Amino acid sequence: MSLMKKSLQNGVARIFALPRLSIPLILTLGLTLGAVLSVIAISSTLLYQPLQGVNNEQSLQTFEYRFKMSETLSVSYWNMNRLAAMRERFAEMGEWAGISPDDQDVTINDTIYPTTSYAASDNILTVLGAKLLLGDDVTMASPGDYIWISESLWQSAFGGVKSVLGKQLTANNQNYTIAGVIEDVMAIKSNQEILNQQVWFISNLTEVKLLPDNVGVIRNDIDFLLVRSDNGNAQLPTLAQTDEWLVNYITDNVEGDNRQMFLDFLSNTNKEVIARSFRSNLLGETEGLIIALFAAVIGLLLMATLNLLNIFIAHYQSRTKEFAIQLSVGASLLKVRTMVFCENLPSFILAAITGLLMTGWALKSLPIIAGDSMPMIDAISINVTTIAASIAIVLMLSVLFSALALVDIDKKALANNLNSSGKGIQAQSNQWLSRVLMVVQLSIASVLLTASVMITMQSYQAVYQDLGYDIGNSFNITMDIADDEYIAQLRDWEQYQDSEVKTLLADVSTLIENNVADSNVIIPDFAPLSASLQVMAFQSEESGQRVIYQIRSLSSKFFSAFNMKVLAGANLTQAQIDNDEERIVIDENMARTMFPDLSLDEVIGKTINFGNSPDGPPSIVNGIVANTISQTGIAEPLGLPAVYSHRINGGSNLQFTVMLPEGKSMSADMFETELKRQFPRLANLQVRPLTEIWLQQTLNQRVSLWIVLLMTGLTLFLAAIGVAGLTQMTTNHRKYELAVRMATGAKQMKLVNYILKDALWMLVVGLGLGFIASVFTYQQLEQQLELLPSFNWLAMSVLDLALVSIVMLSVIMPAWRVISADPMQALRQE
């Protein structure tokens, strides 16, 4: 049998026969490969996979124009009207288009299909390069009554028949005629999952241009505009150019007093333009995340490699003599290395398989971890790149590892290795190499741990921050108002007191309380925790300063029900609300913004003129409540001052917040039939517990908490395995030495001390270097990656302490095992 075949066989046998070597190898390499390959799979898909439905990617750019309401909140200014104007003004740069995804249930033949709806401009297909499969082009005149559907929806709802054209479907209680079928377009930036069942609502830009636009409304209708140019590299408008366009746009669209007011408001707010490639717009924050993950897994892989190198070097050291014999009888260096390579290959292959399995598992759980908002999440899988990478990494490592097999052999003086008794090899071997590797590894561990602890703390804070209120056992109820006519009717409230919307809200509240046992409608609007945000601005009469604030609703029981602290004054009484008095409650932030020189008590009774209606009376501050956080799960709260009003706007959508006694629950079917009977114009009833909203808002942060904790665990685990493996190997290897020491009277504890002392300097140097490296590297990383929080010395020290304990334990435990296993046996054997 040839030596190579024999080596391969040995390698297979060794997986079982030498678990000291094979288990750390397979575990360490498998786990880290899993991490590395997952990141490779994700990034190769996200960065290079062709975009489904977007065939013009190379010639596309995106353009955002955002109003920065606060440090952390910015809102896009774009809607169809503004797109139409931009398209005309900057036509020389390329073709401008807009698309905005949303969730939409549609009804076809009494079956409800969940879809992603695209509201898009009529040039969208040519700009994206998406194919029209059937029917009329979206460029038709007056597309308002028509709808286009995606190929997948066509297949699932109509079985792909040609006669689909002209059929009807219902969305938002309105009927649309199907005009065409478009290929599935999956690669559009969105906060929600993009489904392959899609419907398209098209706006004809030429027609839109003729419609009025309320220029003061900024509400993210379209998040970004698309620009298609010849080379995809057009010089897009600068901030100054866009601001100039805005002034013209306002001037063209508004007459009279309002014109100056809008100009003032719009020009005094911070704005930004963001122009980038289609892909990087699509990836958004994911791009930074990928880079961070790459850095982390490369660090892990490096650590694992060093780790294993150490274990292998120790292993090779114990086989020095065998290798020297091979050389002495005429094996070339390459041959010995090849034999070692063959021996290692089975374990490495097993590690690669473990790695791929881990990757598959990780990618499967990706949707659970990353949520729906990750772009192209369905396309991510173990692809050719991933498999190629796994093969490349494993081959590279096994070649590297085999090359090192002879590191301990003095090739020019084999006699040195061969004449020794075999019992004192360690004395002459390359211990410094192992130690340098270990030191480097501990340094990397230290850097990785630093970053992960910082991120963990930040995520933890974001998830479990004090919101300023208790959620309690409350539920959010939403329903849509089906027809536009009704919406307009409800919006029209000169006199709020007897307005139709107020009556409607009160009637529906009563209906809920009557039909759901023990229910208490706290407010016919959002709870303090909600994803909805209504932002307004006005010019303060006192300071002349522009104040951007969020408008929220109150009821007489609102603050007490949610345990919100009233800091000064009081909430409005039911009588004051019923009388429709011009009174408001503000939060502490608003009080400080408006009246920086007054104490909170002094602010009570002061008035604020929001200038809603030119001659309207100012609002009296009736109470001040503590600041709250309405959207959790973000590191920096929005920080917008809040004003609580008892006047609740009617829109296309009604909200109710209901509290139930602890332990009770409610669902839509408890009152849906009754609601339909009494209020046929309300649709789409949904009931959600607030805890569910909280879970959803904190999902990303909780996920990153888990990922980082996992990474931290893996890092510590690797460090422990590395140190333990090294100690185990070297101690085992020094059995003879230890045995002789014992035979001549050294106690076991003394031997442990002896080994520990040996490991101690390594630890000190490793962590010392690691500490310095962490501080430096972290500061470098921090500049590169915005998502890293600032450095925290305490956390860092605690962590290094943990690392020290783990390393100490990892030294002592295996050393003790060897020592307590009666090493003197080794002496007796020969």
Add this chain to the structure above:
Amino acid sequence: MRKVVEMNNIHKRYDGQQIETHALQGISLEINSGEFVAITGPSGCGKSTLLSIMGLMDSASEGEYQLANINTAGLKVDQRTQIRNEHIGYVFQSFNLIDNLTVFENVALPLEHRGTSNSEIKQRVEQVLTQVDMLHRQNYRPNQLSGGQQQRIAIARALVGKPDLILVDEPTGNLDSKNGDQVMALLEQLNKEGSTIVMVTHDSRYSRCANRQIQLLDGRIVTEQQLKGVA
């Protein structure tokens, strides 16, 4: 007569951390094909050192060494390995058999590394194992053998490649006199069959079996004695 070994003014210094040992201090010697040379001398005089340089296991610090008319100065590691494989059979003082290979595999190593065909390997290995009377143990592992048996396996491995030169370091050091006699008889037999042998020993009983005796002291040749003619 063909010269197998030609050494000229060989020096060997070991550079330790603190101390420098001058183990060989100007050795010059020639060994012809078919000779049986014994190197003797007190412990620490440099016998093993000389033998390892002769066997290309180590290189001299100074001096010239030609092995089978090949100048060994400045050879690369792999070139030295190849020369060792083709020209030298080395029997170590401590046997140096690989524990996880069988007797057969241990003996076959030099041929394996030479790329000999399997059938030829089998034939040749069985031949040398018969020669050292160990064929019945060919599937044993070294640690299942006695010291004398291990020594014979080590000799078989040195023989298997039909080398120009067989180097033997203390072949009897680890053995009792009965086993030692057997091994010596084997070496004498080999020499009679034409092998050139250089043997290190401090046992004067055995050194007399050689046809030339070289005595070392403190790294120098003190006496050279022709005992009998080359067979």
